[in-house]
Amino acid sequence: MEIKVHGNNVEKALKDLKGRLAKEGFFRELKNRRFYDKPSVKEKKKRIEAIKKKAKAARFKKNTGFRGRAK
Numbered sequence: 001m002e003i004k005v006h007g008n009n010v011e012k013a014l015k016d017l018k019g020r021l022a023k024e025g026f027f028r029e030l031k032n033r034r035f036y037d038k039p040s041v042k043e044k045k046k047r048i049e050a051i052k053k054k055a056k057a058a059r060f061k062k063n064t065g066f067r068g069r070a071k
Contacts, residue, residue: 001020005013021027037045 001017003013003017003020032045
């Protein structure tokens with residue numbers, strides 16, 4: 001990954017870097033690897049995460065329907 005600093009604006013470049021890392025799930029992965037999880041706990045977390053992801057997708061799918069005004 002490469003972040004370019006334009007106009008000596010290091011704060012902006014750092015913010016961009018953090019945003020890209022967060023988008024890729026880097027910080028979530030660090031948090032998950034901080035302590036050892038037993039395989040059973042890991043599977044349980046994975047199932048819970050899948051349920052949350054499915055619910056979020058359904059919520060967004062529901063909201064992307066008709067966007068016009070009711071007459």
